[in-house]
Amino acid sequence: MNSPAPTPTRVHYHKKARELELGYADGTEFRLPVEYLRVYSPSAEVRGHGRDTAVLQVGKKDVGLRDITQAGRYALKLHFDDGHDTGLYSWDYLHELATHHDAYWNDYLQRLREAGASREPLGIEIRQL
Template identity: 75%
Template structure:
């Protein structure tokens, strides 16, 4: 069974959240940090279950651009330069459905690694 296709996609820049609205009014907001650390790209997920790269320091990441890829996915261009990986409608809906479990697991892995969501050093952004 395929996931529903959003009827509207809206980036709330101030809150750094992507809102997906579906037919019937169902609406979900995902933080850009969550989307970034769970990027479907090989750079993040690796090429197998044991080769994923833990994403750290992404608490303040935002989106520089969003583009639709065909009728099946979004390409998210993050302001930290990451822009590989396509977020299919199925993958986005899976992220919505498993948000709490995914996030708890991510925080656990950060703690185990002695890492942080906070960026290292001085944050520099171009406007």
């Protein structure tokens, strides 16, 4: 049985860079692009009920965060500025995303290519603050 992932001791959002930084007690740090977190949202809306029902997220290159809230002692809820705010990012899932970033990102880019889709936002972006 795998042991649970470590719990971050520090979470910081770098707004300009659009990156979520996770710091751990052992000194390990990860910076995860918000776009990456958005396209790998743990929500059923994105993941579906398995890989075959997952919804490929497109046009998320410029997505940022509006807010971050802690869910108990086990997860974060990320509130994206494109309106998406479902799904809880458990410490285990965030650690998995951080430690598998390159492989997961390359897989995402490959799926975009296969779909003839783009990371670029579609049309005119309209934000309400």
